[in-house]
Amino acid sequence: MAVPEYVLRLRERIGHDLLVLPGVCAVIVRDGEHEREVLLVRRSDDGQWTPVTGIADPGEDVDTAAVREALEETGVRIEIDRVTWLETLEPQVYANGDRCQFFDTCLLAHPVGGEAHVGDEESIDVRWFPVPAMPPMRARFRRKVAHALSGDTRVRIGADGR
Template identity: 30%
Template sequence: MADTPRHSVSVAGIVVNDSDQVLVIRRRDNGHWEPPGGVLEMTETFEEGVRREVLEETGISVQVERLTGVYKNMQRGIVALVYRCTPRDEPERATTEASEVRWMTLDEVREAMSPAYAVRVTDAFETELHTRAHDGVNLLP
């Protein structure tokens, strides 16, 4: 069992303001628009990880509301737990991890993000919990 492949666990926050806009970042490492998130640290709860990642990537603190979906990147073995959040303050324009931080409408999210990331945002506006698999860009059937 020592050579059994391992998964990486990530968390992300879908931060929604009073106007139903979503806080998104343009990542410095690849230039893609995504919800703020990253690898869960060993000593963190899921909610602590979401709060830390959103703060690091956007400069704001959030209230974590609820789990909205679980997503697996089948190519890279990454499992992401995605939570809907409420902002407690206003974001910065850029951070060390994000070249841009801005609010987008759902239509803007669908245009700017790959399907594998846009669906995380749209799922956060629904009441049921979603589980989905993707190849890093597109959803898998």
């Protein structure tokens, strides 16, 4: 996965110590021919399907980060509808020993232009899936997509979505 330049500079100073970073997750939904569809990316690092995810740059709001990440990763321009979930994820340790923990903001969005395609090295596939035919995803992504699609306008907070 592409590591932002500012994270690389921090790593030069702090090594593998834990970094807490602002993460974004965009659940992008459109009305398909017969039913709603969700835009998913297949990650190049582990082959998993996920909504569009990324890291906000310094000084960048989460909505701006989600719009940027969607365009970079998928070629699709989006508009944000609302925040759906806030969650501090479990710390992760990467193969090189780097440790990160993400404060993740999940947003519901809809497309306003562009055609879905693999836009960078972070993905190996990008597709619109009818909601009933989505591929398997990690539990946290299934929960976030399900909540975003549910019509429930409450912002969920934490892993259990209180």
